[in-house]
Amino acid sequence: MKVFVILCCAFAVALGASNTLWNDTDLDTLRNALLKDYDTHVRPSNSKTTTDLWVGMTVLHMEIIEATSTLETHAWLKMNWTDVKMKWEPAKFNGIDNMRLSADDVWQPDLTVYNSAEDKIVDHYAKTNKIAYPSGAVLWVPTSKFKTYCSLNLKMWPFDQQKCEIKLGSWTYDANQLKLRLSDDPVELKHYYKNQEWVIVDSSVEHHQTKYDCCVEPYEDITFYFTLSRRSPMYKAIAVVPTIAIVFMVLIAFWLPPDAGEKLILNGFACVLVCVLLIYFSQLLPVMSETSPLIVSFYSQTLYLLSASLIISAFVINISRKKGHKALPSFIKTIFLDNFVETVFACKSKAAEKAEHTVEDGNAGENATKDWIRFAVVIDRIAFVVYVIIFICMGFFHFV
Structure with a gap:
């Protein structure tokens, strides 16, 4: 029993000693003095006084997602404001000139992304600490992730530029309560991690004040504009280079x-290649209701030209191989063979010269075959010239 009493006394002494080991630090004293009875839901200014909020953004990374027409941005959002409840005299607290506070300790502005594309309501900002100063100034630089709508124009894909925006504003405080201002350097790119596909070529910031139908008071917003240019070396190899091969296949077929x-084999292979590329584009690009990429339009039109080329080739092969032709109609012979047309377009091709040397004079059927072969050569050459002109016009329209 005596042993038990002795142990209880020792425990009580030790417990009392532990309570006296800890003394509040200067920061504890300052924190208790500032946050006692502090209400984080009340704007730290008098009702007739406006709170000035200075805003700036340091962009870390940007990515455009074509499938959803959105811009994904990782950034540090820099916010400064004055909290009159957080003022203190450093001399009374052992010279403390700044203090770290958790994100939920003091009031913070409800700055919201107006054009957010998030599926549900989310907190855009990480719960990073705030820094308070004796003057009442509060600095908060949370890491932020914004997913915003961006109206894409893919007409010039893959050489396109897209202009997207991030619109920030208070959700509940009007301009008479919360005044938005731009910091000295509102957009910083020195910490930007280069994107493999997109390059920021221009950035700007605008300040707006708008009256909405719901409210009499004006509301302010700060809108960041970013122009991004696509880096397209890979797309050149995938989308542009095959166009050269396809054009040459079409033109070679006429020679x-x-x-x-x-x-027919050459034109058929070109058709298959165009179809494969169109299917690839349909998987890569979103369906655009307003404009479609010019490169897609080029391949679609090329497919029509290839279909016509197949018909021309089938007709030329048929009239060249068929024996026992009737004589070529006189008006066709007059137009295509007996004047400068054959000289200009066919240039007395080897096929025509071969026909002339292998066919004996006096045989009406074989002479007719010779005329049909010469006519086929002229058709090929005329089609070649027409297709060259068409491809030049298409190339100028789609790529220049």
Whole structure:
């Protein structure tokens, strides 16, 4: 029993000693003095006094998501304001000239992204500490992630530039209560992590004051504008270079002998290649109701031209290989063979010269075959010239 009493006394002495080991620091004293009875839900100014909020942004990373027409931004949002409840005299607190506070300790402005594309209401800012100063100034630089709507124009894809915006404003405080101001350097890019696809080529900031239908008081917002240019070396290899190969395949087909079946193979392969690329584009790009990329339009029009080229090739092969032709109609012969047309377009091609040397005079059927072969050559050459002109016009319209 005596042992138990002795142990209880020792424990009580130790407990009392532990309570006297800790003394409040100067920061504890200052914190208790400032935050006693502090209401974080009340704006720290008199009702007739406006709180000035200085805003700036340090951009860390940006990414445009075409599928959802959104801009994803990682940044540090710099906010400064004066909290009259947080003033103190450093001399009374051992010279303390700043103090760290948790995010929920003091009032903070309800700065909201007006054009947010988040699926649900989220807190845009991380719960980082605030820094308070004796003058009542409060500095808060939370890491932030914004997902905002961006109206995309992919007409010039993959050489496009997109202009997107981030619109920030108070959700409940009007301009008479919370005055938004731009910091000295409102947009900083020195900490920007380079994107593999997008480059920021321009940035600007504008301050607006708007009256909404819901309220009589004006509300302010600060809108950050960013112009991003796509870096397109890979897209050049995927989308642009194949156009050169396809154009050459189409044009080469017109220079093959008129009876060569390779014409159909070449044009057919070009058709398959165009279809594959169009399917690839449909998976890569969103469906745009207003404008479609010019490169997609180019491939679509090329597919029509290839279809026409297949028809021309099939017709040329048919009239070149068929034996026992009737004589070429006189008006066709007059227009295409007996004047400068054949000289200009066919240039007495090897196929026509071969026909002339292999066909004996006096045989009406074989002479007719010779005329049809010469006519086929002229059709090929005329089609070649027409397609060259069409491709030049299309290239100028789509890529220049």
